[in-house]
Amino acid sequence: MKLSNNTIFITGGGSGIGRGLAEALHKLGNQVIISGRRKSHLDAVIAANPGMAAVELDITNTASINSVANQLITDYPTLNVLINNAGIMLPDTAAGAIDDELLTSTISTNLMGPIRMTSALVDHLKKQDDAYIGYTTSVLGFVPMALTAVYSATKAALHSYVMSQRFMLRDSSVKVLEIAPPWVRTELMNSSEAELAMPLDEFIAETIAVLGTDAQEVLVERAQPLRANAGPNEHGFVNQFNQQLLELYAE
Structure with a gap:
């Protein structure tokens, strides 16, 4: 991924x-727009980083997502990078009754x-020459933490979705990246x-x-041992599996 002259939208950009x-991306010469639900956090980031922009977003609300997407496309027509970073992590009780509000x-x-x-943004991104969709997952998507079973499961599911989307966008201008942090x-x-x-x-x-770099999976050194647990040939196998299915259904 090029590290400058992008227009980047980052969800959950108010903290962490x-x-x-x-x-970091702002300092490298990118136009960065952050979002989140806590206006006070967004205001603090903007105040500390002149030139950065922010928009309030409830990532659990479809209407909010669509409204923000339309606003971004109008206000920032050169938007070419989306980083899906917003997330929550709470302890749960997989051995007993799961709190339904926590689950939902x-x-x-x-x-x-x-x-x-x-x-909401992928059709716009397809029109850009150098576009990226990034997802912040977690090493817990590869090796789950039992104390946060639901969180770990969502990250595993998101990793699976990333691989499918990457395959489906393989012939487009859009690259799909996965950032999998350790603790x-x-x-x-x-x-x-x-x-x-x-x-x-x-x-x-x-x-x-x-x-x-050209890496599709963005892994720091500390994350690599847990990622390796899933097997080094995972994506090659997934690509081959999907290609065979496409050929089968095309017959």
Whole structure:
């Protein structure tokens, strides 16, 4: 991915990894627009980064997504990068009754939200010469954390969707990227002070370095051992499987 002269929209850009990516990409000479539900957080990021823009977005609400997508296309016709970063992470009880509100909100935010946001912008992105759709998943999509079973499941599902979308867009101008962080010091699960978690600034610096390559999966060094658990030939197998199906149905 080229690291400058893009117009980039990042969901969940008011804090944590989203803010870190937004600020790093802004400094590299990109027009960055962030979104989130907490206006105070968005205002703080904008104040600290002159030239950056923000829009309020409820990623669980279809009407909000469509409204923001239309606004972005009108106000930023050169928009060529979407980074689906917004997410929530809460502990649950897979061995017992799952709280239905937690279940619904986690799936709506982490899985349905990114799919809907991409759906609202993908036709616009196809018209750009150098377009990217990015998703922030997690190494927990490859090796689930039982204490956050629903969160882990949404990230595994999003990883699966990314592979399908990447295959379906293989002949377009749109590249599909997956950013799969390890444990990072953010607000999620009160990890800001966790000594074993990767410092946010280190994660962002290493992630930007990988983004600047042709990698489809953006993995920092700490994430690679858990990603390898899924097998190094996963995508090749998935591509072959889908290609055979397309040929079968074309007969």
